[in-house]
Every structure is written in C-alpha cells, then in structure tokens.
Amino acid sequence: MLRTRITEQYELEAPVVSAGMAFIAMPDLVSAGCNAGGMGVLGAPLMTPDRLQADIREIRAATHHPFGTDIIPRFATAEHIEVCAVEKVAVVVFFWDEPPREWLSRLRDAGCCIWVQVGCVEEGEAALRAGTDALIAQGSEAGGHNRAVAVTLSLLPALVDAARDIPVIAAGGIADGRGLTASLACRGAAAASRGARRSAQDRGALLRSGTPSTDRRAVSATNAARGVGG
8 A cells, every 4th residue: 555644644545536627526426535545536627515515425325434525715605614524524625715714714623634736836825824734736737727837847846845744645647656656756746636637548447346446457567666755
C-alpha cells in the first residue's frame, strides 16, 4: 500500500482521488472509486440541495469508505452546505470562487474536511489563510474549467513549498502510474486527482465489478514510491 498523508488521514488504499466532474462523477462512479481503494468525489455543481442529499445517501448506501463533494460557490447556496454538514460528508472541495467564511465554519463544526482546488500560488495562499485542509494543484493540462498558470509538474512543487505541512494533491495530465509516481516522489504530492482519463476507462467493467483493473495496474506501477511523498 502506498502511504501518504492523504491515504493515512482518510484510510485509503491508494493515493488516488476521482475528480468531481459535473454530470459525470455521479454516485455510481464515486462509490466505485471508493470501493477500489481511492476517494471518489461527487460532481455536485448545478444540483439542487434535495438532489445533492439524495446522491450523497445513494453513495453512502454503496460504500462505507469516505468520499467528497465538489462545490462551485457561485452555483451553490447555504442549503447545499447545510446538506453536506448534516450528512457529514468527509471532504467538501471548493473551486473557482472563494467560499464564504460562514460556509467553512459550518462545515468544520460538522467535522467535514475542506479542500480547495487552485491554479496558482496566490490562490493557494488565499486558501491556506482560510484554513483549507488540503490543496488541489490544477495544472494547465487538466480538463474542465481551468485557469492554471503553469503545467502540473511546475505548479505542484511551488504549492507544496507554500503549503508547508498542508497536503497538496496533483491534478492535470496524470494518466498512468508513471505520472502518479512523478507527482508523489519527485514533486511532493500527497495524492493525485484524476478526471477525464479515469472516466475514459472501461466504465462498464468498473460498474460491474467495482474494481477498475486499469487503475489497479496504474497503482501497482508506483510501488517504487511506497512511503514517499506526502
């Protein structure tokens, strides 16, 4: 088992996070990622609070492992935050906008961890001042909404230096075990967040078995990094 601060804190088998892609990272994909040993993240943007709660409960019925929800503040309300707090979601990921401090306080009071995805050191420093529990370093290779100022392997070490004791998760262009190894062992990441590449794998096999063999092979290629990074 690869051990990093992220795997130890959340009791994961592998330092792999399934990105919370809107309309794609739905309960089936989230729970499958969790049951395969990583952490799934629900793509919650544009969901109503009722739909968010229903999806969280569907995930919880399918896995006993921790999972997250992805929130874009401009598309969310205090009701969405209250759902996450009441359901005690392990991780709430914020991106694009700075979340109101009262949202962060409510989540912390409920025991939820807060991650913030950023594309530059300045955004990372703002998230650190707000008390984030982890940063996601989104490089310019990443899909979806992106305003990164550098490629992942350049942005990542700069954010690791800025974060000091706060874990940083790499995102963007990490397609296989070699990319994961480079992020962990050479650039100081505590995990990798994978989105488009992960969803492009054999989704049918993943949903039938709950064990994506392609991800297992990618993770096995990182054995040289065991105990390193994070």
